[in-house]
Amino acid sequence: MSASQTRAREAERGAPRPASAPVLEVRDVTVDFGGVRALSAVSLNVPGSARVGLVGPNGAGKTTLFQVISGFLVPDKGSVILDGRDVTAAAPHVRARLGLARTFQVPERFETMTVAEQLTLAHRIHAERRRMWSDLVSLRGWRPGSPGELERVGEIIELLGLQPFARREVQGLPVGIAKLIEVGCALISRPRVLLLDEPSAGLDTKETMEFARAIDRAAEQEHVAVVLVEHDLDLVLNMAQLVYVLDFGRLIAAGSPEEIRADEAVQAAYLGTASVTVEQAAQ
Amino acid sequence: MLEYIIAGLVIGGIYAVVASGLVVTYTASGILNFAYGALAYFVARCYYFFHTQQGWGIAPAALLSIVVIGPALGAFLYATLFRLLRNASMLLQIVVTIGLSVAIPPISDVMFGNPVISIAPGLAPEPVHVYKVFGAAITLDQVIVLAVVAATLIGGTLIFRFTSAGLMVRAMVDSPAMTSLTGTNPGTVSMYVWVVSVFLAGLVGVLVAPISGLSSEEFTFLMTTAFAAMIVGEMVNFNRAVIVAFAIGIIDSLLQGYLPPQSALTADIVESVPFAIMFVFLLVAYRRLATRASRRSGGVLDRAIAPPSRAEVAQLRTNVPLVAATAMERREFAKLVRYDHLRAIGFLSQLAIVCLLPLVLPNYWVGLVAEGLCFAIAFLSFTLVTGEGGMIWLCMVSFTGFGAVMTAYLATDQGWPLLAAVLASSIMVVPVGMLLSFVTSRMGGLYVALVTLTFGLLLDNLFFSRQVFQNYGLGIKTVVPSFARSNTVQVYLLVGVFCLIALGIEHLRRSTAGLGLMAARSSEVGARALGINSVGLKVVVAGAAAAVAALGGGLLAIQQGEGNPTFYTTVGGLVWLALVATLGIRLNLGALMAGINFVIIPALFATFLPTRLSEVPAFLFGFGAIMLIRNPDGAFPMQGRQIRTLLRRWNIPRQPATETLEHPGVIEPGLQPSGASPPITVMAEAGVSRAQVQR
Numbered sequence: 001m002s003a004s005q006t007r008a009r010e011a012e013r014g015a016p017r018p019a020s021a022p023v024l025e026v027r028d029v030t031v032d033f034g035g036v037r038a039l040s041a042v043s044l045n046v047p048g049s050a051r052v053g054l055v056g057p058n059g060a061g062k063t064t065l066f067q068v069i070s071g072f073l074v075p076d077k078g079s080v081i082l083d084g085r086d087v088t089a090a091a092p093h094v095r096a097r098l099g100l101a102r103t104f105q106v107p108e109r110f111e112t113m114t115v116a117e118q119l120t121l122a123h124r125i126h127a128e129r130r131r132m133w134s135d136l137v138s139l140r141g142w143r144p145g146s147p148g149e150l151e152r153v154g155e156i157i158e159l160l161g162l163q164p165f166a167r168r169e170v171q172g173l174p175v176g177i178a179k180l181i182e183v184g185c186a187l188i189s190r191p192r193v194l195l196l197d198e199p200s201a202g203l204d205t206k207e208t209m210e211f212a213r214a215i216d217r218a219a220e221q222e223h224v225a226v227v228l229v230e231h232d233l234d235l236v237l238n239m240a241q242l243v244y245v246l247d248f249g250r251l252i253a254a255g256s257p258e259e260i261r262a263d264e265a266v267q268a269a270y271l272g273t274a275s276v277t278v279e280q281a282a283q
Numbered sequence: 284m285l286e287y288i289i290a291g292l293v294i295g296g297i298y299a300v301v302a303s304g305l306v307v308t309y310t311a312s313g314i315l316n317f318a319y320g321a322l323a324y325f326v327a328r329c330y331y332f333f334h335t336q337q338g339w340g341i342a343p344a345a346l347l348s349i350v351v352i353g354p355a356l357g358a359f360l361y362a363t364l365f366r367l368l369r370n371a372s373m374l375l376q377i378v379v380t381i382g383l384s385v386a387i388p389p390i391s392d393v394m395f396g397n398p399v400i401s402i403a404p405g406l407a408p409e410p411v412h413v414y415k416v417f418g419a420a421i422t423l424d425q426v427i428v429l430a431v432v433a434a435t436l437i438g439g440t441l442i443f444r445f446t447s448a449g450l451m452v453r454a455m456v457d458s459p460a461m462t463s464l465t466g467t468n469p470g471t472v473s474m475y476v477w478v479v480s481v482f483l484a485g486l487v488g489v490l491v492a493p494i495s496g497l498s499s500e501e502f503t504f505l506m507t508t509a510f511a512a513m514i515v516g517e518m519v520n521f522n523r524a525v526i527v528a529f530a531i532g533i534i535d536s537l538l539q540g541y542l543p544p545q546s547a548l549t550a551d552i553v554e555s556v557p558f559a560i561m562f563v564f565l566l567v568a569y570r571r572l573a574t575r576a577s578r579r580s581g582g583v584l585d586r587a588i589a590p591p592s593r594a595e596v597a598q599l600r601t602n603v604p605l606v607a608a609t610a611m612e613r614r615e616f617a618k619l620v621r622y623d624h625l626r627a628i629g630f631l632s633q634l635a636i637v638c639l640l641p642l643v644l645p646n647y648w649v650g651l652v653a654e655g656l657c658f659a660i661a662f663l664s665f666t667l668v669t670g671e672g673g674m675i676w677l678c679m680v681s682f683t684g685f686g687a688v689m690t691a692y693l694a695t696d697q698g699w700p701l702l703a704a705v706l707a708s709s710i711m712v713v714p715v716g717m718l719l720s721f722v723t724s725r726m727g728g729l730y731v732a733l734v735t736l737t738f739g740l741l742l743d744n745l746f747f748s749r750q751v752f753q754n755y756g757l758g759i760k761t762v763v764p765s766f767a768r769s770n771t772v773q774v775y776l777l778v779g780v781f782c783l784i785a786l787g788i789e790h791l792r793r794s795t796a797g798l799g800l801m802a803a804r805s806s807e808v809g810a811r812a813l814g815i816n817s818v819g820l821k822v823v824v825a826g827a828a829a830a831v832a833a834l835g836g837g838l839l840a841i842q843q844g845e846g847n848p849t850f851y852t853t854v855g856g857l858v859w860l861a862l863v864a865t866l867g868i869r870l871n872l873g874a875l876m877a878g879i880n881f882v883i884i885p886a887l888f889a890t891f892l893p894t895r896l897s898e899v900p901a902f903l904f905g906f907g908a909i910m911l912i913r914n915p916d917g918a919f920p921m922q923g924r925q926i927r928t929l930l931r932r933w934n935i936p937r938q939p940a941t942e943t944l945e946h947p948g949v950i951e952p953g954l955q956p957s958g959a960s961p962p963i964t965v966m967a968e969a970g971v972s973r974a975q976v977q978r
Binding site for chain 2: 104112120121122124131133185
């Protein structure tokens with residue numbers, strides 16, 4: 001089955017439509033790098049509090065799409081809609097304020113800070129930005145955080161299972177924990193959408209599994225939509241409710257994990273193009 | 284004209300060899316060697332000892348000192364120090380090599396005696412033969428220098444380009460880990476680089492001694508000139524650094540020839556040339572440097588504790604089951620627990636001892652305690668700018684000197700009230716500190732250190748050397764105000780001032796801005812990604828630190844009875860940083876005890892021990908900084924850890940403290956929902972080893 005057929009099928013059936021309206025939409029995004037078309041007319045929908053996977057082999061355009069969504073790249077054509085607002089040209093920090101949080105492939109470590117300190121800082125930057133300067137001329141820094149702050153930070157620590165590390169400095173902690181801390185910093189601002197860039201990079205199977213479980217819990221409790229950009233197909237198929245598959249800059253499939261598993265174009269993209277060429281030859 | 288150019292080529296060639304040595308060791312080992320000048324001095328001093336003091340011939344003396352002792356010293360220092368520094372934090376690398384440069388001259392004085400050296404012979408036999416080339420005179424010493432410079436630069440380039448040894452070093456620059464995978468032992472390669480580097484340093488030392496004189500100050504100045512060339516070469520550009528070094532030499536030489544030789548200004552201008560060139564370059568290249576800020580800049584002493592120790596890995600295996608949290612416990616997790624009683628007890632107990640000193644000590648010693656407290660106040664500027672702000676500034680001494688000199692000038696020459704003079708000079712430096720921080724903080728750690736170092740040297744040459752402040756080396760006298768005539772009163776007043784500033788720093792630490800700075804110290808990039816205005820925070824901290832430094836200087840001027848710029852040379856200030864870092868740059872207690880020890884220890888030696896040991900305190904300060912390699916946080920934090928361990932062993936209930944300080948047994952990856960806790964040994968170990976590899 002060719003990509004156009006897949007798209008046709010998708011249009012006919014419509015993307016699986018959960019009750020809530022899409023919180024993030026990408027409409028016909030096209031990106032050219034010089035003469036190379038990195039993305040051609042890619043569209044996707046992220047329903048509220050759904051887990052959406054974006055997969056594809058290396059060079060499929062995943063990272064480009066990720067940059068377009070998070071605002072580091074402005075597409076040549078098409079638009080990005082966040083919560084009903086067109087943010088195609090908005091800078092990353094503007095999108096962040098509108099509720100788009102992201103993590104990085106390699107987490108930045110604040111080695112000498114404890115987990116609680118990091119989360120508190122992230123919380124204050126979001127909720128009490130003025131304290132960065134106003135603390136210098138008041139005595140608030142000497143008092144414990146507000147009950148709201150303590151509760152929120154504690155909640156995130158518990159949600160991600162970081163209790164044993166709460167008071168520990170980050171240095172020496174495993175990568176998996178560092179990634180969770182980064183997710184915590186992103187979640188603490190109660191974003192609408194959480195973008196995860198290659199969360200399995202640098203993790204072993206067991207760590208990946210545990211990370212996935214924590215994200216599941218987070219998505220449920222925090223009602224946040226999670227967009228997972230990954231090359232590890234198995235992880236995405238296990239975690240996501242809705243999966244988009246990119247190859248050579250085009251969307252070749254979209255659907256539930258079961259549908260994706262059965263999709264021949266996806267198999268071809270991941271296992272080689274032999275089956276497609278045979279098919280094409282037959283035609 | 285030709286003579287000046289030849290002289291310029293000679294001295295420029297020496298700068299070029301120094302700069303190339305610094306560039307190669309920096310690129311190959313990631314360490315900028317602040318002890319280069321001291322190592323060159325040591326070997327040159329060896330040569331002088333054997334050749335002049337012991338009467339050996341040129342060849343055996345040169346062979347032994349340059350070919351045997353120099354490389355052996357390089358190998359020894361690699362094995363004991365530089366090897367361990369590779370993955371250490373920028374601050375640790377700088378402080379340890381500065382400590383080495385502080386400790387080496389006293390060692391050589393003890394080993395070789397301390398005679399007055401007016402003229403040091405070079406490698407040419409005396410009397411030095413003079414040739415005539417196109418009517419210009421050129422000495423055999425100069426010929427030898429030119430030959431060595433040409434051989435080193437050309438030979439070095441050829442080796443780097445075309446031999447497998449050069450290839451190995453270039454591979455090391457990119458990745459030691461990858462190099463080791465090709466079957467090369469990166470350790471061996473590094474060792475050779477250091478051996479060659481110290482060999483060249485020694486050679487340069489022997490060559491330059493007849494030209495610039497054999498003193499550790501001159502050698503340090505030689506090194507800082509090479510730093511300027513290195514900065515213009517953006518730390519790693521070998522060719523550009525060499526060309527700039529030659530240019531500096533020739534410009535210097537021409538200026539010396541054509542400016543009026545009697546004027547004091549001539550010498551100042553000549554000495555400022557390298558730094559002026561550097562500043563022009565920084566202005567031109569600022570944007571590029573700022574955008575490409577080094578990733579290694581962030582984590583101060585922090586990253587120093589590189590891979591987790593074996594004990595820590597063992598701790599990671601301990602498996603403590605999770606318990607479901609109640610709302611109360613949840614809030615407990617979120618508490619910031621960095622501030623415990625032990626720190627306060629440590630500080631207050633030492634402060635109490637200082638307060639008791641005037642009651643038990645004779646008056647002379649009480650005066651020294653007061654002087655030490657003035658230094659302690661000035662040292663708090665390091666606690667602020669480096670400890671909290673994460674900026675490695677090597678020019679704090681200039682701010683202190685400015686405070687001292689300006690206070691004396693305003694009070695004595697201009698007739699201002701004394702306190703107004705102190706406050707005014709503290710306020711004057713605030714915009715300077717803020718500007719310096721704003722300009723440097725986007726360029727990354729090493730640039731910050733080097734730019735501030737050159738800024739300090741520039742002030743030495745152009746500002747503090749003015750006759751109005753120098754007053755023939757006497758400085759400007761001050762008069763102690765009538766209410767503080769007694770040393771005891773001075774001590775208590777100064778303790779009050781110190782406590783106020785210390786409280787201010789503690790206030791900063793506990794504020795959200797303090798949290799933000801902590802984040803920026805660990806990861807500048809990460810802090811910005813979180814949305815922290817790290818530059819803004821640093822600018823504010825730097826302004827405050829400059830004011831504190833100047834305040835300390837003003838108080839020193841009053842306490843000592845004079846504002847004398849010769850007490851505040853930039854090179855001397857490096858000892859200050861080394862001492863504060865040795866005791867604990869993140870603690871107010873560290874600054875307090877550094878200030879008092881800085882005055883008391885030399886006084887103890889001078890009073891109770893023979894004069895030939897008078898250099899020992901300087902050695903001790905340097906050696907202390909070197910020992911930071913074992914305890915990167917400094918002496919007091921280490922003691923804190925030991926006391927905590929003891930308390931835990933005796934099971935005395937205590938305030939919770941940050942857990943890394945104590946290596947707790949509660950490490951469990953903890954992704955499992957409460958209750959279920961399968962063995963996680965493997966994962967924790969795997970995680971740690973990966974973390975190591977990442978570094």
